[in-house]
Amino acid sequence: MSGEDNLLRLVEAEEPDENNYHLQDQVGFILRKAHQRHVSIFAAHIGDLTPPQFAALAKLYDIGETSQNQLGTLIAMDAATVKGVIDRLKARGLVELSKHEVDKRRLLVNLTPEGREAIERLIPLARSITEETLAPLTAKEAATFLRLLAKLA
Amino acid sequence: MSGEDNLLRLVEAEEPDENNYHLQDQVGFILRKAHQRHVSIFAAHIGDLTPPQFAALAKLYDIGETSQNQLGTLIAMDAATVKGVIDRLKARGLVELSKHEVDKRRLLVNLTPEGREAIERLIPLARSITEETLAPLTAKEAATFLRLLAKLA
DNA sequence: GCAAATTCATTCGTATGCAAATGATATCAA
DNA sequence: TTGATATCATTTGCATACGAATGAATTTGC
Structure with missing residues (x-):
C-alpha cells in the first residue's frame, strides 16, 4: 500500500528520501x-511603531543616554x-540627539519626555505581544524554546 | 553582600524585578x-544568492512550474x-516566465537548465548551512527546537 | 610624538518585506 | 446574462538590513 508506493517512488527517483531536500523543514526557512509571524503580531498590537523602533526606545529607557x-x-x-531608525524616531520627537563633549565622533541619543511617555505606555502592550507570540506553546515548552533560541542567537 | 545590594536597588527603584522589561529576554528580539545569524551563515556559504532567492529555486525544483x-x-x-525575487532570478537566467494558456491572469515560473544546475549544486551547501546554524545545540536539543519553532511559524 | 590602526558616523547601492491602490481577468450569484 | 466578488499581478511608498566606501576623530604602537 502506502509503503509500497513510497518504495516505488523512491526507486523511480533513484534516491532515498533522506537525500531529498525539504525547504519547509530547514531551520532558516522556519x-x-x-519572525514574520511575530512582526505581524507586533503590528497588530502596536501599529505606529516597528519592532526595531520599539527596541531602540526600550533600550534607551533601560540604560539612558548613549551613543x-x-x-x-x-x-x-x-x-x-x-x-x-534613530532618524525616524527623531523626526517624531521621541528621541533627541546631541554631541559628545569629549569624543567629537560620537552622537549621543536620548529619549525625549514624549519618548519616555511612549515607551512606558507601550511596554504593557509588548508583554502581550510576547505572550501572543508564544501562545502556541505551553509554559514549559516556551521556557525550553526560549532557552534554545537564545543559544542560537 | 550581593543580595543586600539587589534588595537595596529594588527598593530604590520602587518596583520588583519581575516588573522590569528586558528587551534581550523577549522572544521577538531573540x-x-x-534570524540575522542564520542569514549571515547563509551568506558565508552561498554568497551569490540570498535565502529568499534560494527558497524560490528550491521550491521550483521540488514542485516544478507554478504561478x-x-x-x-x-x-x-x-x-x-x-x-x-523572481525578477532578479530571471535577470540572472535562473528562471523563465510564461503566460498561463487558460487563465490569462497567471504568470508561470519555471527553472531554466541553469537554474536547475544551480540548485542541484547549492543543496549540499544548504545542508551545511542548516548544520552550522544548529551547531550550538545538541542533536536532541536541535530536534526539540525545530519542533517548537515549527509550532510558532 | 607621530604614523598606523581603530572607532564613529554617514552615504550609497541592493535586497527583502508589507500595506495600499490599481488594473486585468475570472468566478459567483441573482 | 450581468453585476458583484474574488483572484493574480503590478506599482508605489516606507522601513529594515547589510556590504562597501568615505571622512573625521581618537587610540595605539613604536
Missing part, C-alpha cells in the same frame, strides 16, 4: 516564518540601520 | 537576532516581495 553606535550594538543593528 | 502567486504562498512571500 526561522524566517516565525548611536553603542545603541546599535545593544539592539543588534549595524551602523547604517540604526541611523535610519 | 528571534530577530537568531508566481502560488510560489509566493509556498515560500511565505507576499505578491510584491515574490515579484522582486
